[in-house]
Amino acid sequence: MAGFKVESSQRQDRMRADGGSVQVYVVWLRTDLGATGQVTVPTSVWESGDLREYLQDEADKLDKAFKLVNGE
Numbered sequence: 368m369a370g371f372k373v374e375s376s377q378r379q380d381r382m383r384a385d386g387g388s389v390q391v392y393v394v395w396l397r398t399d400l401g402a403t404g405q406v407t408v409p410t411s412v413w414e415s416g417d418l419r420e421y422l423q424d425e426a427d428k429l430d431k432a433f434k435l436v437n438g439e
Contacts, residue, residue, distance in 0.1 A: 370399035371426035394422060402429035 374395040380388045392408040406425040412418055 368423065369402075369426040369430040371396050371422070371429075373422070374403075396422065396426055396429065398426050398430050400430050400433040402426075402433060404429050 374397050376392060376394045378390060378392050380390055383389055390410050392410070392413045394406045394408055395403070396406060397403045404425070406422065408418070408421060412421045
């Protein structure tokens with residue numbers, strides 16, 4: 368399991384194909400192994416009790432290359 372920190376978060380409105388909009392949250396992560404990336408989080412996850420698990424899963428994905436190549 369990757370250790371990580373949230374560097375920033377931002378609420379955004381995104382245009383849908385039908386011209387409407389949908390609200391999402393964008394979170395920038397940095398893992399303890401040095402991987403960085405942004406994650407788009409649906410509002411349903413942001414407002415639920417599952418946010419930490421969702422971000423943990425994404426941090427684990429960011430660290431995958433480090434673990435495969437470096438054996439971390």
